[in-house]
Amino acid sequence: xxxxxxxALITGAGxxxxxxxxxxxxxEGVDLGLVSRTESDLQELAIFIQDSYxxxxxxxxxxxxxREDVEAAYAKLKADLGFIDILINNAGVASFGTVTDxxxxxxxxxxxxxxxxxxxxxxAVLPDMIAQNSGTIINVASTAGERGFATGSAYCASxxxxxxxxxxxxxxxxxxxxxxxxxxxxxxxxxxAVSAGLKIGDEDHMMQPExxxxxxxxxxxxxxxVFIKSAGIWTTNPQ
Ligand code: NAP
Numbered sequence: 001x002x003x004x005x006x007x008a009l010i011t012g013a014g015x016x017x018x019x020x021x022x023x024x025x026x027x028e029g030v031d032l033g034l035v036s037r038t039e040s041d042l043q044e045l046a047i048f049i050q051d052s053y054x055x056x057x058x059x060x061x062x063x064x065x066x067r068e069d070v071e072a073a074y075a076k077l078k079a080d081l082g083f084i085d086i087l088i089n090n091a092g093v094a095s096f097g098t099v100t101d102x103x104x105x106x107x108x109x110x111x112x113x114x115x116x117x118x119x120x121x122x123x124a125v126l127p128d129m130i131a132q133n134s135g136t137i138i139n140v141a142s143t144a145g146e147r148g149f150a151t152g153s154a155y156c157a158s159x160x161x162x163x164x165x166x167x168x169x170x171x172x173x174x175x176x177x178x179x180x181x182x183x184x185x186x187x188x189x190x191x192x193a194v195s196a197g198l199k200i201g202d203e204d205h206m207m208q209p210e211x212x213x214x215x216x217x218x219x220x221x222x223x224x225x226v227f228i229k230s231a232g233i234w235t236t237n238p239q
Contacts, residue, residue, distance in 0.1 A: 001136070001220050003028035007081045009074070010034055011064055011121055012091030014041025016190035017140060020209035021088055024217050026053040033077030033084065034059040035121075036091060056081065064091050064117030065109070074124040083132055086220065087125045089118040090140040092158075094196040096151040107154040114158035119165060126169075129178050134224070136179040138216055139166045143186045143232065163230070170229065179227030181219050185212050186234045202239040 008025050012018035014036035022032055026049045034042045034057065042059035049057050058080035060073035078084065092114045095106060118139055129135030144152055145159030163182055170180035187198045189206045200206050212233060219228045 001222065001224055003030050003220075005029065005031075006085040007031045007033065007083065008086035008088060009077055009084045009121075009125065010088040010090060011117065012036055012140075013045060013059075014038050016192060017185075017188060017209045017212045018088065018090040019045055020213035021090065021216050023049065024210075024213040025086070026055045026057075028217070029053075029055060030086070031056040031081055032058070033081055035062050035064070035073050035077075037061055037063050063113075064121060065112040067116075067120045067123075070117070070120040070124055074121070078128070083128060084125055085135060087121065087129075087135070087137045088140070088216065089121055089137065089162075091117055092140065092192070094144075094155045094192050094198075096155065096196060098151055099153045102154060110154040111158050111161070114155070115161045115165070118162055122165075122169060126173065126178075130173065130176045134177050136181070136220060136224075136227070137169070138181045138183060138219065140212075141166070141182045141184050141230075143184050143234075145182070146184055146232075167229070170227075174227075177224065179224065181228050182230040183212065183215060183219075184230055184232040185215075186232070187238075188212055199238070205235065205237055205239045207233065207235040 008030050010018050010022050013022045013034035039061045046057040060076045062069035062073035141162045142159045144156045145163040148156045166182040187193050215233045
């Protein structure tokens with residue numbers, strides 16, 4: 001894919017992996033639409049990117065678990081940027097507890113953000129990609145979308161669902177030249193991992209958000225006639 005002049009919409013762009021992907025895309029000359037709930041994060045990132053790389057940046061605050069928020073955010077970003085070539089469904093949350101200990105409201109919140117948020121944004125953006133007969137969607141899933149573990153029922157269910165959603169959508173839209181990829185990182189050194197109590201260990205050895213951004217860029221960089229269906233990335237030697 002030729003990056004220059006393309007436009008990308010990134011959910012969860014305010015922190016962690018989404019922020020790193022935004023910066024990697026801006027370095028390649030991609031104009032950006034940034035989405036998350038915290039306006040100050042988006043404002044700070046927009047200024048940093050415009051000052052550092054000079055690409056166009058627009059942002060919209062939205063809770064992706066709310067379909068009206070998602071529709072409004074997409075309408076604003078589309079009005080500001082035009083056709084969105086690349087959608088990065090990255091926003092997500094994690095918390096852990098046994099299926100009996102976790103309050104139902106928390107279980108539902110994780111599914112609502114990680115699964116329904118991904119679905120709502122895809123539902124908003126995909127018709128324009130189909131009409132344009134091009135586009136790329138990257139869904140940030142997790143190793144938790146490939147294997148279950150004790151205390152992970154909500155998070156794993158949400159990420160297994162994102163994997164199934166990704167594969168079904170790709171089967172629907174590849175005939176429209178639209179590429180759909182799931183990324184499945186293991187633990188990454190971000191606020192999400194720290195606040196969910198995941199083991200980070202020695203930061204010099206630990207996977208960083210920039211490493212996942214490299215993987216996203218590598219999948220995007222492929223010729224548009226091909227795509228990676230899913231790609232895992234792991235820390236080599238966690239300490
Ligand atoms: P992070 O540093 O906590 O960043 C998450 C971003 O998503 C933030 O900008 C957050 O901003 C946004 N967000 C969360 N809920 C949202 C909502 N309801 N609506 C809109 N934006 C929302 O987390 P991260 O580690 O980069 O996670 C990014 C993705 O990677 C997630 O899907 C996560 O499941 C996945 N992942 C993470 C790891 C890991 O170990 N870190 C491993 C595998 C996969 P606001 O709170 O301001 O909205």
